[in-house]
Amino acid sequence: MDLSDVRRHHLSVVLEHLVCSGPRSRAAIAQETGLTKATVSTLITDLLDRGLVQELDTPTAGRVGRPATDVGAAGHSVGALGLEIDVDEVAACVVDLTGTVRTVHRHTAGNRDVTARTVIHRLRDATQRAMADAAHMGIDCIGATLALPGLVDPNEPTLFVAPNLHWFDADLRSLATQLRLPEHFPITMDNEANLGALAELRHGxxxxxxxxxxxxxxxxxxxxxxxxxxxxxxxxxxxxxxxxxxxxxxxxxxxxxxxxxxxxxxxxxxxxxxxxxxxxxxxxxxxxxxxxxxxxxxxxxxxxxxxxxxxxxxxxxxxxxxxxxxxxxxxxxxLGADAALVGAATAALDRIISDPTIVPTRALAH
Amino acid sequence: MDLSDVRRHHLSVVLEHLVCSGPRSRAAIAQETGLTKATVSTLITDLLDRGLVQELDTPTAGRVGRPATDVGAAGHSVGALGLEIDVDEVAACVVDLTGTVRTVHRHTAGNRDVTARTVIHRLRDATQRAMADAAHMGIDCIGATLALPGLVDPNEPTLFVAPNLHWFDADLRSLATQLRLPEHFPITMDNEANLGALAELRHGxxxxxxxxxxxxxxxxxxxxxxxxxxxxxxxxxxxxxxxxxxxxxxxxxxxxxxxxxxxxxxxxxxxxxxxxxxxxxxxxxxxxxxxxxxxxxxxxxxxxxxxxxxxxxxxxxxxxxxxxxxxxxxxxxxLGADAALVGAATAALDRIISDPTIVPTRALAH
DNA sequence: CCCCTTTAGTTCGGATACTGTACTAACTCG
DNA sequence: CGAGTTAGTACAGTATCCGAACTAAAGGGG
Known part of the structure; x- marks a missing residue:
């Protein structure tokens, strides 16, 4: 059906607007996106059901008319894992939909001239800690992205060359299992500069x-x-x-x-x-x-x-x-030194933003 | 309405497919675009009504099953004007939706160190001839694009600098009237390299x-x-x-x-x-x-x-x-020397491709 | 203090475009 | 000449969006 594509697209537009431009009322969203108030209303209830947005207690601005209830991206339910391998450290973090960094684990280590297996082992510790923190906070991680200092093809899980790591043609297909992430956990990788740019775009x-x-x-x-x-x-x-x-x-x-x-x-x-x-x-x-x-x-x-x-x-x-x-x-x-790491998590979060329906709706009986 | 946007988009997709990938049957379009046969059918009849596509007499390929009737971009009804000002010549052409160059008028002239007014005057002759040819062939020109050898802002009709023409900050807002084109005739301008690339993309x-x-x-x-x-x-x-x-x-x-x-x-x-x-x-x-x-x-x-x-x-x-x-x-x-000129016309034609509904439907009484 | 104005958000009927299935059309093969 | 195959159309069903009317909740003025 192409009809549901329309809906998916509109959900994506509204969510992206909230993530990028901050919390605002349904009426404001309608005006800014060109959609109808009625449509926005149903879209927001859908996103609320999925736990992707939340209603905020707006400080009532003493303006005439019924006061608006702002909605914003939700920080309590979903997030994504940002991973990084650099020359002298590995790191893992969890970022929620509001863009808040909820936990960071950095581990200094000389990764140059070390086998990929060893470095990934180091990264696994940080990853496990970050995932444990997320579980503790009740945050469901929907994916991960790994920032690498080299040439990466986002479509194929292969690192072509990382001159400073002295890595060549590293095959990273089994990365998810090596990091002890759940089976079929969505994981992608990208160049650290690209991800840094993404972080600056969204938050910097x-x-x-x-x-x-x-x-x-x-x-x-x-x-x-x-x-x-x-x-x-x-x-x-x-x-x-x-x-x-x-x-x-x-x-x-x-x-x-x-x-x-x-x-x-x-x-x-x-x-x-x-x-x-x-x-x-x-x-x-x-x-x-x-x-x-x-x-x-x-x-x-x-x-x-x-x-x-x-x-x-x-x-x-x-x-x-x-x-x-x-x-x-x-x-x-x-953003300083965190740019690539935060960008990695942001890239993973983009999966939700471009298709919010991947997060199941918690059918609230009512 | 956003529903009609969907339709507009699908019309655009089908037309672009036909223009870029050549004539084919409705069934093939359905398969290649992911739309349903039924939907494609109605889209094609719409495009036929607007004179943007035409049914072709297919050489019946002796294959089993009902033979397909190919539809292709129409070459008989609409086209666009491509214009070019270069260091040593001006030119105008008309290209139809099939990508065929229907007429070309080139005029050699030293344009360096000559005022914009004079050069545009030279271009006017070529333009008028090309438009006359188009009218003769029954082709309705829906817009024009001018290729210029310099820095151009496509959003504002200003040429910032053309080092080889020795032009600076030329204001080209009244270009349509100076070329004696109809009032409100859509005219845009762009860098010649950009337009050459467009021509190579579509036809080269x-x-x-x-x-x-x-x-x-x-x-x-x-x-x-x-x-x-x-x-x-x-x-x-x-x-x-x-x-x-x-x-x-x-x-x-x-x-x-x-x-x-x-x-x-x-x-x-x-x-x-x-x-x-x-x-x-x-x-x-x-x-x-x-x-x-x-x-x-x-x-x-x-x-x-x-x-x-x-x-x-x-x-x-x-x-x-x-x-x-x-x-x-x-x-x-x-494409040789014609790249930029053909690309200019192609750019103008893109207005139709990105929104076929700008061409009125000739309500054929049935 | 009540009512009018203003703005936010929801409900409901109507219109529209897509989908899937069933159908007709036109041709080849045996 | 009929069975099989592919092209294209017709129609009912469904989901979405839109617009208008409606309810909700505040401020302001007499």
């Missing part, structure tokens, strides 16, 4: 932009590209390899085969001024190709402070073709 | 790819980026400025302010081998950032022949991170 500096580029400097250098509120993953999930934009063709050889990749400069000793210029050089290319509204500096780049962001912006605007009319904003990440 | 080398980058070398150097079958225009319509990817930071200064842009190398005397290497350098960056399935070489680059494309592919694959698993294909354009 990207909220005010429709399209932006999130620069993730954690170990390697990657970028997550958001266009029209959606992640650009590329045909094979390889998009956003900002670290391999060539800045200096006569520079040092890079692991990728080329010379003078931006990433080679990051590893060598450069002062912030120099780094800002090189980064701006690479970002200029990005802006010329993608034309985003903004660049969000994440990871260690955010730690450099506002002057650094301003320096990058200055260098960037100087020689960019369209900057005269629409200069690309440069902002610092507001 | 891009048909077999979901996402690819079309490189347009006509005067300047631009790229049209297609992702998931849709044009990536960027937040302000500035995306795809491949010519300003820096290939050699110590190179010649470019009009954009930077040094060693790819475009500066194109103008100077380089042999094809050198050009292939520089182009591959720039494309490597594109592949790292966007991860397309293929690159389509257009304009004068297509004229270099297959060896050139192979050379580019070799250089490109050598140092690209993901090439080992998913090498990016390199193809030559199949």
């Amino acid at each position: 500096a990207g909220q005010q932009f429709d399209s932006f580029v999130f620069v993730s400097a954690a170990g390697g250098l990657g970028a997550g590209i958001v266009l029209d509120g959606r992640l650009l993953r590329g045909a094979h999930g390889f998009a956003g390899e900002l670290g391999h934009v060539v800045v200096d063709p006569s520079g040092k050889p890079c692991a990728c085969g080329a010379r003078g990749c931006l990433e080679t400069l990051l590893h060598s000793d450069v002062n912030p001024d120099e780094l800002a210029r090189h980064l701006a050089d690479a970002l200029r290319t990005v802006v010329h190709l993608i034309d985003p509204e903004a660049v969000v500096l994440g990871g260690s780049l955010a730690a450099f402070g506002d002057e650094f962001a301003l320096a990058v912006a200055d260098h960037l605007h100087a020689d960019t073709l369209g900057a005269r009319w629409h200069p690309c904003a440069v902002r610092r990440s507001t | 080398a891009g048909q077999q790819f979901d996402s690819f980058v079309f490189v347009s070398a006509a005067g300047g150097l631009g790229a049209g980026i297609v992702l998931d079958g849709r044009l990536l225009r960027g937040a302000h319509g500035f995306a795809g400025e491949l010519g300003h990817v820096v290939v050699d930071p110590s190179g010649k200064p470019c009009a954009c302010g930077a040094r060693g842009c790819l475009e500066t190398l194109l103008h100077s005397d380089v042999n094809p081998d050198e050009l292939a290497r520089h182009l591959a350098d720039a494309l490597r960056t594109v592949v790292h950032l966007i991860d397309p399935e293929a690159v389509v070489l257009g304009g004068s680059l297509a004229a270099f022949g297959d060896e050139f494309a192979l050379a580019v592919a070799d250089h490109l694959h050598a140092d690209t991170l993901g090439a080992r698993w998913h090498p990016c294909a390199v193809r030559r354009s199949t």
Whole structure:
């Protein structure tokens, strides 16, 4: 039936609106989504039945007319698992639908040159703890996403290459069982920069932009590209390899085969001024190709402070073709080191948002 | 009503399928789109009433069962106007829904350093002729798109900068009246590389790819980026400025302010081998950032022949991170110099495809 | 203090588009 | 020439959305 597709779509629209734009009244939702008050009403009762939204005790704003009862995404019933493997740590967290991080377990460990099996074993501990916490809080985890520092195909559970981990062609099909998650537990994986961008889009500096580029400097250098509120993953999930934009063709050889990749400069000793210029050089290319509204500096780049962001912006605007009319904003990440991890959980939560009917309705007799 | 939106959407899906994938039977459409035979039947009769599709005399393939009557996009009733202003010519064409170019009027003229008014005057002649031809053939033009060699905002009728025309901030709001087109005639404009990419997507080398980058070398150097079958225009319509990817930071200064842009190398005397290497350098960056399935070489680059494309592919694959698993294909354009012009008409036709109900139904008394 | 106005949210009838099944149409094969 | 096969249509059933009317709950004015 295509009729139920319509309903599914509308449920998704309403839920996404509440998750992204915050709690509001049914009347406001109707106005903002273009749906009828009547339709929104039935949609909300449906979402209430599924435990995805909840009515809030609104502080009655002394306005004329019947006071509204706001509804917002529910934080008490469902959530998702965010997982991360990085060069020097593993981590697991649980985030609920309101975007609140309910529990985090980080475990410092040198993962470079260690077999995937060992690292996943380390991740299992954190995962089990996070799942136990979720169960304790009565939160039902509907899926997980794993953030990895390398090339990942979201469609196939294979990590192609993670230069900084020294991993190649790791097969991650049995990940769910290796982590001792329930059978058929939905688990996906993605590049850490992509997931960081998703986190910024929903909860951070990207909220005010429709399209932006999130620069993730954690170990390697990657970028997550958001266009029209959606992640650009590329045909094979390889998009956003900002670290391999060539800045200096006569520079040092890079692991990728080329010379003078931006990433080679990051590893060598450069002062912030120099780094800002090189980064701006690479970002200029990005802006010329993608034309985003903004660049969000994440990871260690955010730690450099506002002057650094301003320096990058200055260098960037100087020689960019369209900057005269629409200069690309440069902002610092507001999520810090948690961006990729929170983004992983957010990605898993997106399964609910894009199809709320996967959560069963608790047929409330009445 | 949202119910009629569903219908509109389905009409659009069916029409797009016919335009993009060619004529076929109702049964085939049903199977391929996932709609029911019954639904497709009513959708097709609707599209027939609007004159957007037509039944074809199928050469009866001696297969068992009742023979199918194929329906295909109609070439007799509606079309769109494609316009182009380039450095050394203006052009107008009419393309019908089947993608057939019904008439072309090209007019060679040096447009550099000439006022916009004068150039538009030149374009008016070609436009008038094309429109007259269309009227003669009984084709109703439902809109026009103008291809321009510069930065254009598709939402606002302003050309920001066309370096090769030496135009800056040209206001093109009164374009329809200056071309003596009917009042309220829908006219849009876009970058020539974007439109070339659209043409390749629908009628050329891009048909077999979901996402690819079309490189347009006509005067300047631009790229049209297609992702998931849709044009990536960027937040302000500035995306795809491949010519300003820096290939050699110590190179010649470019009009954009930077040094060693790819475009500066194109103008100077380089042999094809050198050009292939520089182009591959720039494309490597594109592949790292966007991860397309293929690159389509257009304009004068297509004229270099297959060896050139192979050379580019070799250089490109050598140092690209993901090439080992998913090498990016390199193809030559199949449309030649007409790509942008045909693409302009195609863009205008897209108005019908995305909403077939804008064409009135000729209530056929039955 | 009562009633009018305003805004929020629900109920109900009506319209519409999709689905599945059953049907007719048109052709091939034996 | 009939059985089998595939194309396309007709029709009843169902689910959804919309609009209008309705109830609910507050403020404000006389």
